[in-house]
Amino acid sequence: MNKLLVMCLLLPFTVLAAEPAAQAAKPIGGSGVGAQLGQLLLGLLVVIGLIFLLAWVMRRVQQIVPRGGQVIKVMATQALGPRDRLVLVQIGGEQILLGLTPGRITPLHVMSEPVHLPDGEPASTEFAQRLMELLGKDQKDKS
Structure with missing residues (x-):
């Protein structure tokens, strides 16, 4: 389970490493401030979504662990x-x-x-x- 979690966390870094350097330097939407703000907002939403996803996974994993053996x-x-x-x-x-x-x-x-x-x-x-x-x-x- 821990290997799967590490793989999921490292996946975005492997995708970025696979991009050519010329494409990585070029902005996605355009060169305006609005495009940069949109890109920043999208990145923030992805990070917040990841936090909620990991919290949900942790709750599910904790429920699976049997609690019958507690003293x-x-x-x-x-x-x-x-x-x-x-x-x-x-x-x-x-x-x-x-x-x-x-x-x-x-x-x-x-x-x-x-x-x-x-x-x-x-x-x-x-x-x-x-x-x-x-x-x-x-x-x-x-x-």
């Missing part, structure tokens, strides 16, 4: 603020609640019994309710 799984996350969040992580058979801040990751609680999340439902609301139950805080005690 650490993020079960659920809950945002507490713009930069702070709670994360429920499962490592093997044990679940740990982590507090994430910009400069620190703090283990908050090790679950005595694992939290089971049903598939297809948003995990954040059920996660928050289950967390309150496991920590022994009732929803009525919020006032």
Whole structure:
């Protein structure tokens, strides 16, 4: 896969090397400023298109890689603020609640019994309710 990517990146350079020197020196559209601006714009669009194409290819390649062998799984996350969040992580058979801040990751609680999340439902609301139950805080005690 890496050889294919290198070949695709080097292809434009091999085409330029194959052109005769006389043709390479001659402008494509004409000698005016408008033609040069059009050529510059076309080159910019090609580069931007290549960036988007490579990003799409990278996403497709990452999806192909099997993720079933991961030992650490993020079960659920809950945002507490713009930069702070709670994360429920499962490592093997044990679940740990982590507090994430910009400069620190703090283990908050090790679950005595694992939290089971049903598939297809948003995990954040059920996660928050289950967390309150496991920590022994009732929803009525919020006032």
